[in-house]
Amino acid sequence: MQLTDAQRLDWLRLIRTEGIGPRTFRTLINRFGSAAAALDALPDLGRRQGKRLEPPNRARAEDEIAALIRLGGRLIATGEADYPHLLQQIDAAPPLLAVRGGAILNRPSVALIGSRNASTAGLAFTERLAHGLGQAGLAVVSGLARGIDARAHKACLQTGTVAVMAGGHDRIYPANHASLVDAILGEGGAVVAEMPMGWEPRGRDFPRRNRIISGLSYGTVVIEAARRSGSLITARYALEQNREVFAVPGSPLDPRAEGTNDLIRQGATLVSEVAHVLDVIGPLIERGPDADGAPARGRPDLREQLSFWDEIDLDALDPTEPAGQTPFARTLPAPCEDLEDPFEPDDDRTRIVALLSPSPIGTDELARSAGVGVRIVQTVLLELELDGRIERHGSGSVSLISR
Template sequence: MQLTDAQRLDWLRLIRTEGVGPRTFRRLVNRFGGAAAALDALPDLAGRQGRRITPPTRSEAEAEIAALARLDGRLIATGEADYPRLLAQVDAAPPLLALRGAGILNRPAVALVGSRNASTAGLAFTERLARGLGEAGLTVVSGLARGIDARAHRASLPTGTIAVMAGGQDRIYPASHAALVEAILREGGAVLAEMPMGWEPRGRDFPRRNRIISGLSYGTVVVEAARRSGSLITARYALEQNREVFAVPGSPLDPRAEGTNDLIRQGATLVSEVAHVVEVLGPIIERGPDAEAAPARGRPDLAEQPDFWDEIELDATGADCDPIPLWPDRETAGRPVCEDEPPQPADDRARIVALLGPSPVGTDELARSAGVGARTVQSVLLELELDGRIERHGSGTVSLVSR
C-alpha cells in the first residue's frame, strides 16, 4: 500500500483529532472504508454523545507536513513499505510516524533501555552490550533519554540505532541531546516520533513512546531499573506484544537494580553477555516478522502497571473517557510540565556520587561517565573515602558503601 498525498492528509487530520488514538482510528477507517469518510462522519457520531469534535483543517495538516519536510522528515503509514513490519503487528501501532533518517526500520532490532540516573557500571555494560549487539547484526532501539538510553545510542552509532522521541520531531527531549540526534542521522540511523510537530513531551507521552520502542524490537533488554521505573513499562509492553524480555542483574544493595532483579525472578532472561541475547533472538529472527508468534513461556507479570490510553468510545452509551488533545495549538492551558526526567546533579561531586554504586568501577570510566577530569575524580574520591562512603578494591576500582 502507498498513500496518495490526499490520503496522507486525511490520515493525519483523523489521527490528530482530539480523542482519536490508534485503536479508534482503525475502528473508524474500517467502519467507513477510509479516513476521508471517517472525517465526514465523525462530527455526527460524536454529537450523539453530546461532544463537539472538530478535526484539524487541511491547512493545519499541510503545515505540519511542510514543517517536517524542512527537517528532511516525512510521514510513513501502516501498510507502506517503509513502515516497520514488526511494529505494524502491535495492537496500538501508530497509524502515522514521523521519520527522519535512513531506511533501517525493517532490520532486526533489539531495545536497550534503563535508568536515567544510571551507575557507571550500568553505563559501561550498556556500551559493551550495544556494541556487541550491533556487531551481531542487530539495530539498537532506545528512547533518547539520559543515562542508559543515550549510552546505548552512542555505542551503536557505527552499526545503526533508532531513537524514538516522546515529543515532536522538532522538540528534542532532553534538549542537550540535539547533537546526539544529529549524530544518529549522520551515521545512517533513524529518529521516529508519533506526536505532532511542536509537541512538548509530557509525562504520559513517555509510556506511549515506550510501546513503540518495544514494538520495533524482537526483544527488550532492561539494564537498570528501580521498582517503578519507566523501563518496566517498556518491558510490560514487550510482554503484551509477545516479545522477549531480558534483564541485566545488579547488586541487591543498589535500588537501581531492584526492578531488573525482579524481572529475572519472574522469568525474564538473565543477560550478562551479548550471547545471552543473540542465542534467544536468533531463531525468532530467522522465522521473520510475519511468522506466527511462539507461545509465551515464563514471563514476568507486570499487570499492575497502568494503562496509558484514553480514547473516545464512539459506540459507547453514557460518558466516555476524557479526550487527549493532539494538536499543540489547541491546548487550552499552556504546555503541561514534563515529569519524566529527574533533576540532574548540579556539581561534579554530586554527579560522581550519583554514578557510584555497590558494584566496583574504575576511576577512568567514572571520569568519562561524569564528564570530568581524572584529577577531579580523585579529589572527590578522597573526600568520600575520608567520610567512609567508598571502598577501594583491586585494579583501581571503587564502590559506594551502603548505609
C-alpha cells in the same frame, strides 16, 4: 499499500482529532472504508456521543507535513512498505509515524533501556552490550533519555540506532540531546515520533513512546531500573506485544537494580553478555517478523490493557439508541519518573557519587562517565575513602559502601 498525498492528509487530520486514538482510528477506517469517509461521519458520531469531534482543518495538517519535510522527515502509514514490520503487529500501533532517516527501521532490532540516573557500571555494560549487538547486525532502539538510553545510542552510532521521541521532532527532549539526534541521523540511523510537530512531551507521552520502543524490537533489555521505573512499563508492553524481555542483574544493595532483579525473578532472561541476547533473538529473527513471538509466560490479557488516549468508545455506541454521553476509555497514569528529568548534579563530587554503585568500577571509566579529569576523580575518591563511603579493590577499582 501506498497512500496518495490526499489520503495521507486525510489520515493525519483523522488521527489528530481529539478523541481519536490508534484503536478508534482503525475502527473508523474499517467501518467507513477510508479516512475521508470517516471524517465526513465525525459530526454525526459526535452528536450521538454528546461530544464535538472536530478534526484540524486541511491548512493546519498541511502545515504540519511541510514543517516535517523541512526537517528532512516524512509521514509513513501502517500498511506502507517503509512502515516497521514489527511495530505494525502491535495493538495500538501508530497509524502514522513521523520519521527522519529510516532505512534502518526494518532491520532486526533490540531495545536497550534503563535508568536516567545510571551508575558508571551500568553505563559501561550498556556500552559493551550495545556495541556487541551492533556488531552482530542488530539495530539498537532506545528513548533518547539521559543515562542508559544515551549511552546505548552513542555506543552503536556506526552500526545503527533508532531513537524514539516522546514529543514532536522539533521538540527534542532533553534539549541538550539535539547533537545526539544529529549524530544518529548523520550515521544512517533513524529518529521517530508519533506526536505532532511542536508537541512538548508530557507525562503520559512517555508510556506512549515506550510501547513504540518495545514494538520496534524483537526483545527489550532492561539494564538498570528502580521498582517504580518507566523502564518497567516498557517491559510490560514488551510482554503484551509477545516480545522477549531481558534484564541485567545488579547488586541487591543498589536501588537501581531492584526493578531488574524483580524482572529476573518473574521470568525475564538474565543477561550478562551479548550472547545471552543473541541466543534468544536469533531464532526469532530466522522465523521472520510475521511469525509468532516468544512463548507465553503469563502475559497480560490485552483486553484489559489501558488506553493511551481519551478515545471515544465506538464499540459501545448503539446506532439505535438516542444521543447521550458515552464515557471515554480509561487512560494510563503518568509513570512516576518520566514527567521530569531527575536531579542533574552541578558539581563534580555529587556527580561522581551518583555514578558510584556497590559494583566495582575503574577510576578511568568513572572519570569518563563524569566528564572530568582522573585527578579530580582521585581527589573525590580520597575524600570519600576518608569518610568511609567507598571500598577499594584490585586494579584500581572502587565501589560504594551502602549504608
